[in-house]
Amino acid sequence: MIRVRLYTTAGCHLCEQAASLLAAMAAEGGIEVIEREIAGSATLLERYGDRIPVVSLEGGDAELGWPFDGESLRRFLDPRGGVWLEQV
Numbered sequence: 001m002i003r004v005r006l007y008t009t010a011g012c013h014l015c016e017q018a019a020s021l022l023a024a025m026a027a028e029g030g031i032e033v034i035e036r037e038i039a040g041s042a043t044l045l046e047r048y049g050d051r052i053p054v055v056s057l058e059g060g061d062a063e064l065g066w067p068f069d070g071e072s073l074r075r076f077l078d079p080r081g082g083v084w085l086e087q088v
Helices: 013-028 042-048 070-077
Strands: 002-008 031-037 054-057 062-065
Touching: 002 013, 013 031, 013 070, 054 070, 062 070
Parallel strands: 002 031
Antiparallel strands: 002 054, 054 062
8 A cells, every 4th residue: 555645734725636636546546645734834834835735655755746637646656656756
């Protein structure tokens, strides 16, 4: 099972779109989505405040920042590695 973090905050319509894409993939099986609210952490707010939504794989450094669609998200989640990776 792939554990995916979605960095998000309340009232972010782009975050809602990203959550919907991830929810559809999670319904297919194989991934678990963990939403991380950035507003409660000064560190997360500083790092992601103007970049959300951001998706990352738990245990890794690679991140996928918005904008992304289902196709680029699937490539990112591919265990063989995708072309849309942004290294931090």
